[in-house]
Amino acid sequence: MDAEWLALIHAVGLAxxxxxxxxxxxxxxxxxxxxxxxxxxxxxxxxQHLEEFRAITSAANPPRIRHIKRSQNLAGIALARLHAR
Structure with missing residues (x-):
């Protein structure tokens, strides 16, 4: 789950x-x-990831975070192909 948290934190920072x-x-x-x-x-x-996420997001305007099925996550599928285990 570290990778998912780190990706979310990075995406929030980039935004x-x-x-x-x-x-x-x-x-x-x-x-x-x-x-x-x-x-x-x-x-x-x-x-620790949650605390970092909360520190970089604004309580006044928090980001919306939605769940999608793995089969719908095209970016995740592409990354998995690039970094096959």
Whole structure:
């Protein structure tokens, strides 16, 4: 789950750097999406990721984060092909 959290944190940082204010992020990790949205508890090492995520997002204008199925995540599929295990 580290990779999913790090990707989300990087994407939020990039959006901020570009000056984007209304952004919708999509991800195929139910746990990360729910934890980032505050609908699930965060445990273990993911707490540090959640704290970093909260530190870089604005409470006044939080990003929207939606879950999609893995089969719909074309970017994830492409990355998986580039970095086959």
């Amino acid at each position: 901020r750097k570009l000056g984007l204010t209304y952004v919708v992020f999509i991800g195929d990790s139910v746990a990360v999406v729910n934890q980032a949205n505050g609908t699930a508890k965060c445990r273990g090492g993911n707490i």
